[in-house]
Amino acid sequence: MTDTTARVSVxxxxxxxxxxxxxxxxxxxxxxxxxPWIFLVAPLALLITFTYAPIVNMIAYSFTDxxxxxxxxxxxxxENYTELFTRSExxxxxxxxxxxxxxxxxxxxxxxxxxxxxxxxxxFRNFFKGVLFFPYLINGVAxxxxxxxxxxxxxxLDSVLALFGYHSDHAWLxxxxxxxxxxxxxxxxxxxxxxxxxxxxxxxxxPGELYEAAELDGANRWHQFRHIIAPGIKPVLTLTVILSxxxxxxxxxxxxxxxxxxxxxxxxxxxxxxLAFQFNKTGLASAAALVLLLLILLVTWxxxxxxxxxxxxxx
Numbered sequence: 337m338t339d340t341t342a343r344v345s346v347x348x349x350x351x352x353x354x355x356x357x358x359x360x361x362x363x364x365x366x367x368x369x370x371x372p373w374i375f376l377v378a379p380l381a382l383l384i385t386f387t388y389a390p391i392v393n394m395i396a397y398s399f400t401d402x403x404x405x406x407x408x409x410x411x412x413x414x415e416n417y418t419e420l421f422t423r424s425e426x427x428x429x430x431x432x433x434x435x436x437x438x439x440x441x442x443x444x445x446x447x448x449x450x451x452x453x454x455x456x457x458x459x460f461r462n463f464f465k466g467v468l469f470f471p472y473l474i475n476g477v478a479x480x481x482x483x484x485x486x487x488x489x490x491x492x493l494d495s496v497l498a499l500f501g502y503h504s505d506h507a508w509l510x511x512x513x514x515x516x517x518x519x520x521x522x523x524x525x526x527x528x529x530x531x532x533x534x535x536x537x538x539x540x541x542x543p544g545e546l547y548e549a550a551e552l553d554g555a556n557r558w559h560q561f562r563h564i565i566a567p568g569i570k571p572v573l574t575l576t577v578i579l580s581x582x583x584x585x586x587x588x589x590x591x592x593x594x595x596x597x598x599x600x601x602x603x604x605x606x607x608x609x610x611l612a613f614q615f616n617k618t619g620l621a622s623a624a625a626l627v628l629l630l631l632i633l634l635v636t637w638x639x640x641x642x643x644x645x646x647x648x649x650x651x
Contacts, residue, residue: 397622404618416623426624429604432516436587439520440580447528451535452561465536472529480593483522512600519591519601526590527583531576538569574643581639582632604628
């Protein structure tokens with residue numbers, strides 16, 4: 337008995353090549369490359385007009401004796417810079433920045449503490465977040481006038497201290513130490529909210545599973561802060577330090593409104609403004625402003641070199 341085997345012929349369909357789209361026309365490719373630059377024309381024009389062009393003019397004025405009013409100005413070379421570095425009183429104002437540097441350190445520590453505490457489940461935490469951030473929303477001029485009445489003789493501070501039985505005839509803005517300390521304390525209250533929000537956003541971006549795993553391993557809040565929060569917010573912490581140092585060197589509105597630079601509270605920026613608009617030495621003021629800009633850039637560069645922004649992978 338023979339078996340018959342049916343042969344099935346399998347016919348394979350020819351493989352069709354995927355059609356390759358035709359290249360876009362040359363004009364379409366050109367518009368595709370130009371479109372981002374079209375959207376950037378307006379912001380770049382504003383940036384160049386109101387930022388870089390004034391900086392170039394300031395550099396040019398720093399080599400002249402222009403008084404800010406006269407249409408004539410004469411090139412003086414490095415005379416303004418020589419005067420700036422040889423007159424000690426022009427650089428003594430940088431010692432006032434030390435008060436604001438200390439205030440910045442206190443401000444960063446306080447902001448980091450509040451951000452860490454309020455990042456966990458705490459009662460009324462949204463209320464406290466608003467209370468901490470609210471001072472940063474107030475205009476700096478208004479804050480200056482409010483605290484001017486707060487620290488004046490017989491003002492709010494003396495009235496509050498009198499309620500606790502403490503009567504003082506001390507003038508809070510009467511001596512260089514007390515005046516600068518008072519102004520630095522106002523700057524802490526003013527800018528605490530900004531650092532607080534930066535820290536809070538960085539802490540909340542850390543995955544919650546890390547906290548749960550740490551709690552299962554028996555880690556307390558301090559261990560969580562040391563091994564999870566601190567490494568995770570290092571880039572933001574570096575940014576806040578840079579902003580605080582540059583802000584301390586260029587403090588202006590609060591001391592200018594409250595004291596006008598009197599009683600040993602004159603900062604480098606207040607001195608620069610007085611040179612330009614009170615003594616009509618725009619050339620010297622431009623040189624001082626350029627030196628301050630270079631100093632801030634130098635401090636920022638040194639800080640970035642000493643504390644590199646290393647990427648930390650917590651997961």
